[in-house]
Amino acid sequence: MDLESIDSHFQEIENVENIPLDRKVLHLTTKQGSLDAKDLQFAYQKSPLYPSRSEWLLLAYRFFMAAGILLLMSGIVFFFAYNWGGLHKFAKLALVQTGIIAVASGLLFFKPSEFIIKLGLTTISVLTGVLFAVFGQIYQTGADAYDFFLGWTIFITAWVAISSFPFLWFFYLLLINMTITLYLIQVDGVSDQYTYYFVLTLINSIALGIWEYLIKANRQVWVHLLCIRIIGMFVISVLTVALTSVIFDHRSSGLSVILILFYLFWIVGGALYYVKKEKDISFLAMISISVLIIVNFMIVRFFDNSFDYISMFFFLSFLNIAATTILVINLMKVNKKWKLENKKTYE
């Protein structure tokens, strides 16, 4: 090895900024250097991209346990859906109840790790629903699907509360959504679509508020971030669809006005909250997409008598480019500013 080139190279190293070694930097290092496959493999192994042995083993253990539980639960649910007539009714009930008792006993007496406890509570929660389904199937109780989901939701509340497991909370939220939607359909007999839009967005907005504000979800944990963003995306999507219906509906009702006000509250309030407090660029991007779509529909609806379609389409094509460009420039500026602030806080 040429020591002079290494020494002169080393002098330069002192002046190099310690740019975080991500995939992009490794690609640029390859492009601007001359490394063979073995040296590049060394560089990748030195980077944070590849996991360490202990990290991979922990992740693999969690994956196998979680996937195993998921597949096992799915198998059990499929089995009862098969509606195997040859099995006595007491045997069917006993099988599910035995499963619940076995899992609960295992958690109490074997004192497993925290992750296994969370998976165990999730298993019990799913099996509770299976138990109610089997009960309803055997005794043909005539209960609505609403009663089934209501019972399921109520009976797992305690486990959800103690689990501290975001996936179970998310599943619980799905059950609440199903319960209330089915109540509106089957019990109240509501046919107005605006009611569904409003109720769904209200429930999930409250859930999001609880998750962000009361639970104070740790955004460094990817599971919390994923769940929060999925809920946010759902609320914004439903509100966008709702507003689109309102724009093109020639009837106006009290509920359509409420939906408009709720949408404006979400857009303005949500933008302020995610700019000032949480600094989450994803929510701002989702809000921007919604506003872009709604503005397009509003222009088409309210100016279709003022302009011919040729002029309107021409105008809208360039308006969308301009609006998207302005939104992107501003979002990128804000994102860059937040990254710098984070970096300074870290230093």
Next chain:
Amino acid sequence: MNKIIKDTGLKDLLIAFKEEGIDPQLNLKKLREEYAVAKDNKAPVLVQVLMFIGSLIAAGFFLGFLGLCQFFESEILILILGVIITAGAIAIPYISKQNSSTEPLSLAALIVGSILIVIGYLSLGNFSTTVSLIISLLLSLVILFISASHLQKITAVYASNLSLFCLILDAEFMIGFNFLVLINASVVTFLLLKEPQVLSSQSRLGQWYDAILNGCSVSLIAVLIFSVNNRMYFDPQSMNTSFWWISSLLLIALVLWTLYETLELLGIKKQKIPLLVGVGIALMILIQAPGIISGILLLFLGLFSGYRIFSGQGILAIFFFTLMFYYNLNTTLLFKSMLMVGAGILFLALGYGIKRGSENQNI
């Protein structure tokens, strides 16, 4: 081996190179310049979605405007305008040095230009759907290789997959879906497992990596969704669904390869064979659910390479395809439940084995 240093930077890497006696002959000035450009233009995922949706809406309105102007009556003009707009769309990122503010315009222009080229060709009397799909495929591949814009490259990958999908449907060559699954899965697996080897042989390939990986992973899931369990498009009696085991076998091979490379990288020797055999058997039990196997592949690849988007996609795909497996028409619910329970027990056993092995320091 493989100690993670979470805050490892370029300087640390250069010091490590020196200690190993490796001279990277790095052009630091150019690296800094390119890094600054990349950092300034790196857009979060949902901002990219905003760009894509905005461009799509703009392109739709512009094509509507052209349609209303009866522009489409002149075949030659459509073709010429299509070529000019497409060329302009490709030129914009080069001129602006991939500035993210020009992405909406360049992507909208690309969509408009590409559609005009295909319509122009069809208008010249060539009404064959097959030929128009082949032109779309070739155009997408050309754009993928010559475009400088990340979004244009991803769109080109989606467009080529869509063209291939439609070609298979048009030809009623249903077994072809398995090859489409194989192409996407193999590309993604090979590019991640052999990343250092690929880049060392062709150092400029780095600029295509993200686009191809993201494009192929989403296309893989989309092909599985719209060709397996999709009763809307396919008559279950006419479509020969019994060839789905081909996709599963290919995906199982890729999962095992990924697992093998991971165990080699981490120096896990003693438990390598039991792990590979256990996972192989569990996946063979799931042979009728290629969607679940594809989710496992993406998750393993994400864990191997630190590509977190793949880990997220893998988890969502596993949940989604487990749910969709309920509607699989190939077999009874009883058999499906036995398969799921069997695979579930095996996975639990593997998890328990890893925990015991770690505690006993056998792994």
